[in-house]
Amino acid sequence: MTNPQDRLLADGPAVILVEPQLGENIGTAARAMANFGLRDLRIVKPRDGWPNESARRAASRADHVFDRIRVFESVEAAIADIGYLIATTARSREIVKTVRGPASAATILRGHAVAGTPIGILFGRERIGLTNEEISLADEIVTLPVDPEFASLNIAQAVLILGYEWRRSGLASEEEGLRFQTPNPSRPATKEELVGLFEHLEGALEAVTFFRPAEKKPVVVQTLRAMLAKASFTEQDIRTLRGVIAALENRPTRPRRRADGSLTTSRADLGEGEA
Secondary structure, three states: OOOHHHHHHOOOOEEEEEOOOOHHHHHHHHHHHHHOOOOOEEEEOOOOOOOOHHHHHHHOOOHHHHOOOEEEOOHHHHOOOOOEEEEEOOOOOOOOOOEEOHHHHHHHHHHHHHOOOOEEEEEOEOOOEOOHHHHOOOOEEEOOOOOHHHOOOOHHHHHHHHHHHHHHHOOOOHHHHOOOOOOOOOOEOOHHHHHHHHHHHHHHHHHOOOOOOHHHHHHHHHHHHHHHHOOOOEHHHHHHHHHHHHHHOOOOOOOEEOOOOOEEOOOOOOOOOOO
16 A cells, blocks of 8 residues: 555656756756655757757656657647646746745646645746747746845756755655664663662762762762763763763673673683673
Protein backbone atom coordinates (compact mmCIF):
# COMPACT_ATOMS: atom_id res chain seq x y z
CA MET A 1 0.00 0.00 0.00
CA THR A 2 1.30 3.49 -0.88
CA ASN A 3 2.34 5.61 2.06
CA PRO A 4 0.06 8.71 2.19
CA GLN A 5 3.14 10.84 2.86
CA ASP A 6 4.80 9.53 -0.30
CA ARG A 7 1.66 10.46 -2.19
CA LEU A 8 1.85 14.02 -0.86
CA LEU A 9 5.41 14.32 -2.13
CA ALA A 10 4.57 12.86 -5.55
CA ASP A 11 2.52 14.31 -8.41
CA GLY A 12 4.37 17.61 -8.29
CA PRO A 13 3.88 20.53 -10.64
CA ALA A 14 4.96 20.45 -14.26
CA VAL A 15 7.95 22.72 -14.82
CA ILE A 16 7.66 24.65 -18.09
CA LEU A 17 10.76 26.41 -19.45
CA VAL A 18 9.93 28.98 -22.11
CA GLU A 19 12.52 29.31 -24.90
CA PRO A 20 15.59 28.39 -22.83
CA GLN A 21 18.78 29.51 -24.56
CA LEU A 22 21.36 27.11 -23.17
CA GLY A 23 21.26 23.34 -23.05
CA GLU A 24 23.18 23.49 -19.76
CA ASN A 25 20.33 25.41 -18.15
CA ILE A 26 17.84 22.75 -19.22
CA GLY A 27 20.05 20.00 -17.81
CA THR A 28 20.69 21.72 -14.50
CA ALA A 29 16.97 22.47 -14.17
CA ALA A 30 16.27 18.75 -14.64
CA ARG A 31 18.85 17.97 -11.98
CA ALA A 32 17.26 20.49 -9.58
CA MET A 33 13.87 18.90 -10.18
CA ALA A 34 15.25 15.44 -9.44
CA ASN A 35 16.60 16.70 -6.10
CA PHE A 36 13.07 17.42 -4.93
CA GLY A 37 11.05 14.69 -6.61
CA LEU A 38 9.71 16.62 -9.63
CA ARG A 39 9.55 14.70 -12.89
CA ASP A 40 7.48 16.58 -15.48
CA LEU A 41 9.76 18.94 -17.43
CA ARG A 42 8.38 20.68 -20.52
CA ILE A 43 10.32 22.92 -22.88
CA VAL A 44 8.92 25.53 -25.25
CA LYS A 45 11.05 26.15 -28.36
CA PRO A 46 14.58 25.64 -27.02
CA ARG A 47 16.94 27.95 -28.89
CA ASP A 48 19.55 25.31 -29.69
CA GLY A 49 17.06 22.67 -30.77
CA TRP A 50 16.36 19.23 -29.35
CA PRO A 51 17.78 16.76 -28.40
CA ASN A 52 20.74 18.51 -26.83
CA GLU A 53 23.77 16.64 -25.54
CA SER A 54 24.96 19.59 -23.44
CA ALA A 55 21.65 19.43 -21.61
CA ARG A 56 22.01 15.72 -20.93
CA ARG A 57 25.53 16.10 -19.59
CA ALA A 58 24.43 18.93 -17.29
CA ALA A 59 21.54 16.81 -15.97
CA SER A 60 24.14 14.68 -14.16
CA ARG A 61 22.31 11.36 -13.97
CA ALA A 62 18.82 12.83 -13.55
CA ASP A 63 17.80 10.52 -16.41
CA HIS A 64 14.37 9.73 -14.97
CA VAL A 65 13.52 13.43 -15.44
CA PHE A 66 15.53 14.08 -18.58
CA ASP A 67 14.17 11.14 -20.57
CA ARG A 68 10.59 12.32 -20.03
CA ILE A 69 11.16 15.87 -21.31
CA ARG A 70 8.53 17.03 -23.78
CA VAL A 71 9.12 19.82 -26.30
CA PHE A 72 6.35 22.18 -27.45
CA GLU A 73 6.04 24.88 -30.08
CA SER A 74 4.02 27.28 -27.91
CA VAL A 75 3.32 28.10 -24.29
CA GLU A 76 -0.37 27.45 -24.92
CA ALA A 77 0.36 23.91 -26.08
CA ALA A 78 2.71 23.23 -23.14
CA ILE A 79 0.11 24.28 -20.55
CA ALA A 80 -2.99 22.90 -22.29
CA ASP A 81 -3.67 20.26 -19.63
CA ILE A 82 -2.75 22.46 -16.64
CA GLY A 83 -5.62 23.50 -14.38
CA TYR A 84 -3.69 25.87 -12.11
CA LEU A 85 -0.60 27.70 -13.34
CA ILE A 86 1.84 29.97 -11.52
CA ALA A 87 4.23 32.18 -13.49
CA THR A 88 7.62 33.24 -12.15
CA THR A 89 8.95 36.76 -12.64
CA ALA A 90 11.52 39.02 -11.02
CA ARG A 91 10.03 42.24 -12.40
CA SER A 92 7.02 44.30 -11.42
CA ARG A 93 4.14 43.89 -13.87
CA GLU A 94 1.11 45.98 -14.65
CA ILE A 95 -1.00 42.82 -14.82
CA VAL A 96 -3.41 42.56 -11.89
CA LYS A 97 -2.72 39.14 -10.40
CA THR A 98 -2.05 37.82 -6.92
CA VAL A 99 1.69 37.86 -6.21
CA ARG A 100 3.09 35.23 -3.85
CA GLY A 101 6.41 34.25 -2.37
CA PRO A 102 7.76 30.73 -3.02
CA ALA A 103 6.51 29.13 0.21
CA SER A 104 3.01 30.56 -0.18
CA ALA A 105 2.93 29.56 -3.84
CA ALA A 106 3.93 25.98 -2.98
CA THR A 107 1.13 25.75 -0.41
CA ILE A 108 -1.45 26.97 -2.96
CA LEU A 109 -0.14 24.52 -5.56
CA ARG A 110 -0.25 21.71 -2.99
CA GLY A 111 -3.89 22.44 -2.25
CA HIS A 112 -4.83 22.25 -5.93
CA ALA A 113 -2.81 19.06 -6.39
CA VAL A 114 -4.55 17.39 -3.46
CA ALA A 115 -7.87 18.35 -5.04
CA GLY A 116 -6.79 16.57 -8.23
CA THR A 117 -6.07 19.65 -10.34
CA PRO A 118 -3.06 19.42 -12.69
CA ILE A 119 -0.59 22.14 -11.69
CA GLY A 120 2.39 23.84 -13.26
CA ILE A 121 5.06 26.52 -12.86
CA LEU A 122 6.08 28.69 -15.81
CA PHE A 123 9.69 29.89 -16.06
CA GLY A 124 10.85 32.53 -18.54
CA ARG A 125 13.84 33.14 -20.74
CA GLU A 126 17.31 33.73 -19.34
CA ARG A 127 17.55 37.34 -20.57
CA ILE A 128 14.03 38.75 -20.58
CA GLY A 129 11.90 36.31 -18.60
CA LEU A 130 8.23 35.92 -19.53
CA THR A 131 6.22 38.33 -21.65
CA ASN A 132 3.08 39.98 -20.26
CA GLU A 133 1.03 37.89 -22.68
CA GLU A 134 2.54 34.68 -21.27
CA ILE A 135 2.03 35.82 -17.69
CA SER A 136 -1.61 36.59 -18.48
CA LEU A 137 -2.13 32.85 -19.02
CA ALA A 138 -1.20 32.14 -15.38
CA ASP A 139 -3.51 32.18 -12.37
CA GLU A 140 -0.97 33.82 -10.06
CA ILE A 141 2.55 35.20 -10.02
CA VAL A 142 5.40 33.96 -7.82
CA THR A 143 8.50 36.01 -7.17
CA LEU A 144 11.46 35.56 -4.85
CA PRO A 145 12.62 37.93 -2.09
CA VAL A 146 15.89 38.69 -3.86
CA ASP A 147 18.05 41.80 -3.57
CA PRO A 148 16.41 44.32 -5.94
CA GLU A 149 19.84 45.48 -7.08
CA PHE A 150 20.67 41.97 -8.29
CA ALA A 151 17.36 40.28 -8.97
CA SER A 152 18.36 38.09 -11.91
CA LEU A 153 18.34 34.37 -11.11
CA ASN A 154 19.62 31.47 -13.15
CA ILE A 155 16.74 29.27 -14.35
CA ALA A 156 18.01 26.20 -12.50
CA GLN A 157 18.36 28.23 -9.31
CA ALA A 158 14.75 29.36 -9.57
CA VAL A 159 13.60 25.80 -10.28
CA LEU A 160 15.60 24.57 -7.28
CA ILE A 161 13.97 27.08 -4.90
CA LEU A 162 10.44 26.36 -6.10
CA GLY A 163 11.16 22.62 -6.05
CA TYR A 164 12.38 22.83 -2.48
CA GLU A 165 9.32 24.78 -1.37
CA TRP A 166 7.06 22.30 -3.14
CA ARG A 167 8.60 19.35 -1.34
CA ARG A 168 8.67 21.22 1.96
CA SER A 169 4.92 21.91 1.64
CA GLY A 170 4.24 18.16 1.71
CA LEU A 171 6.09 17.57 4.98
CA ALA A 172 4.90 18.17 8.52
CA SER A 173 8.25 19.82 9.29
CA GLU A 174 11.44 20.62 7.46
CA GLU A 175 13.31 18.05 9.58
CA GLU A 176 10.90 15.27 8.54
CA GLY A 177 12.34 15.29 5.05
CA LEU A 178 16.01 15.15 6.01
CA ARG A 179 18.01 12.15 4.82
CA PHE A 180 19.74 11.87 8.18
CA GLN A 181 17.62 12.09 11.29
CA THR A 182 18.69 13.01 14.80
CA PRO A 183 19.05 9.73 16.72
CA ASN A 184 16.34 9.08 19.26
CA PRO A 185 17.66 10.61 22.46
CA SER A 186 17.84 8.78 25.75
CA ARG A 187 14.95 9.60 28.07
CA PRO A 188 15.38 12.50 30.53
CA ALA A 189 17.10 11.51 33.76
CA THR A 190 14.85 11.03 36.76
CA LYS A 191 15.46 13.04 39.92
CA GLU A 192 16.56 9.83 41.61
CA GLU A 193 19.24 9.33 38.95
CA LEU A 194 20.30 12.96 39.22
CA VAL A 195 20.63 12.75 43.00
CA GLY A 196 22.62 9.54 42.55
CA LEU A 197 25.05 11.47 40.34
CA PHE A 198 25.32 14.25 42.91
CA GLU A 199 26.08 11.83 45.71
CA HIS A 200 28.55 9.82 43.63
CA LEU A 201 30.47 12.96 42.63
CA GLU A 202 30.42 14.38 46.14
CA GLY A 203 31.66 11.08 47.59
CA ALA A 204 34.52 10.99 45.08
CA LEU A 205 35.46 14.59 45.89
CA GLU A 206 35.28 13.88 49.59
CA ALA A 207 37.72 10.98 49.15
CA VAL A 208 40.35 13.31 47.69
CA THR A 209 39.70 16.02 50.33
CA PHE A 210 38.33 18.46 47.79
CA PHE A 211 36.10 20.18 50.36
CA ARG A 212 38.55 22.46 52.19
CA PRO A 213 37.88 24.01 54.58
CA ALA A 214 35.25 21.49 55.66
CA GLU A 215 32.79 24.15 56.87
CA LYS A 216 32.41 25.42 53.28
CA LYS A 217 31.33 22.03 51.98
CA PRO A 218 27.55 22.76 52.09
CA VAL A 219 27.96 25.89 49.97
CA VAL A 220 30.23 24.15 47.44
CA VAL A 221 27.87 21.16 47.22
CA GLN A 222 24.92 23.48 46.65
CA THR A 223 26.81 25.27 43.88
CA LEU A 224 27.84 22.01 42.19
CA ARG A 225 24.28 20.65 42.30
CA ALA A 226 22.88 23.87 40.85
CA MET A 227 25.41 23.75 38.00
CA LEU A 228 24.70 20.13 37.17
CA ALA A 229 20.92 20.56 37.38
CA LYS A 230 21.03 23.16 34.59
CA ALA A 231 22.32 20.60 32.09
CA SER A 232 19.03 18.69 31.65
CA PHE A 233 20.84 15.36 31.59
CA THR A 234 19.43 12.25 29.96
CA GLU A 235 19.61 8.83 31.54
CA GLN A 236 22.53 8.01 29.22
CA ASP A 237 24.32 11.21 30.26
CA ILE A 238 24.07 10.21 33.92
CA ARG A 239 25.44 6.73 33.24
CA THR A 240 28.33 8.16 31.24
CA LEU A 241 29.24 10.70 33.91
CA ARG A 242 29.08 8.13 36.67
CA GLY A 243 31.35 5.91 34.60
CA VAL A 244 33.81 8.81 34.32
CA ILE A 245 33.73 9.37 38.08
CA ALA A 246 34.19 5.64 38.71
CA ALA A 247 37.22 5.62 36.41
CA LEU A 248 38.75 8.53 38.29
CA GLU A 249 38.16 6.61 41.51
CA ASN A 250 39.78 3.57 39.87
CA ARG A 251 36.77 1.50 40.89
CA PRO A 252 36.65 -2.10 39.71
CA THR A 253 35.02 -2.66 36.35
CA ARG A 254 32.97 -5.64 35.30
CA PRO A 255 35.22 -8.68 34.68
CA ARG A 256 37.41 -8.26 31.57
CA ARG A 257 39.74 -10.75 29.93
CA ARG A 258 43.45 -9.95 29.76
CA ALA A 259 45.57 -10.73 26.75
CA ASP A 260 46.79 -13.90 28.49
CA GLY A 261 43.20 -15.12 28.97
CA SER A 262 42.89 -14.40 32.70
CA LEU A 263 40.13 -12.16 34.10
CA THR A 264 40.51 -8.88 35.97
CA THR A 265 38.22 -6.23 37.48
CA SER A 266 40.96 -3.63 37.93
CA ARG A 267 41.03 -0.60 35.62
CA ALA A 268 44.77 -0.24 36.16
CA ASP A 269 45.21 -3.83 35.01
CA LEU A 270 43.68 -3.24 31.59
CA GLY A 271 45.75 -2.52 28.54
CA GLU A 272 45.15 0.33 26.14
CA GLY A 273 41.76 0.08 24.45
CA GLU A 274 40.41 -2.45 26.98
CA ALA A 275 38.80 -0.06 29.51
